[in-house]
Amino acid sequence: MRFFIIFVAALAAGCIQRTMRIETDPPGATVWIDDERCGETPVDVPFTAYGTRRILLQMEDHQARGESAKLIAPWYSIFPIDFFTDVLCPFTFHDVKSFHYEMQPLGPTDMKALEQRANEFAEQAKDMLAEERRKRNVPDPQPAQKAPTEPAASQPAAAQQKSGGN
Numbered sequence: 001m002r003f004f005i006i007f008v009a010a011l012a013a014g015c016i017q018r019t020m021r022i023e024t025d026p027p028g029a030t031v032w033i034d035d036e037r038c039g040e041t042p043v044d045v046p047f048t049a050y051g052t053r054r055i056l057l058q059m060e061d062h063q064a065r066g067e068s069a070k071l072i073a074p075w076y077s078i079f080p081i082d083f084f085t086d087v088l089c090p091f092t093f094h095d096v097k098s099f100h101y102e103m104q105p106l107g108p109t110d111m112k113a114l115e116q117r118a119n120e121f122a123e124q125a126k127d128m129l130a131e132e133r134r135k136r137n138v139p140d141p142q143p144a145q146k147a148p149t150e151p152a153a154s155q156p157a158a159a160q161q162k163s164g165g166n
Contacts (some may be wrong), residue, residue: 020046
């Protein structure tokens, strides 16, 4: 009976602990892995399967970063060896995959360049719309006509004529 308990305890002891460690410079970025919020850097995130993960890093006053992280299995996690290291091995393997990212601060906004890009985009949109109208044989819309208005300078003169001035 003792031998059976010792054998079961030995089987339960072996396993692989898998951890992703994500660090940023400066620290404090919010980490999202595969669309799940995992905390702020530095952060250790346990994982069970190897493969590619999508990492999104966000930090106030810094550019957001989207990265792909490849988690490659070590030799002791490849079939059929993994059966022995997960089940029969009496000690624990620690597999830590570390990733370090530099966060870039946001620069000052150049308003003239931003306005120029907006105008270029508006022109491209107009050209694309005109092209679609030509393809579909849709006439260009006529600009709306405004009701004629008197110039502001002539209004006081008209008001003087009604009141009988000069």
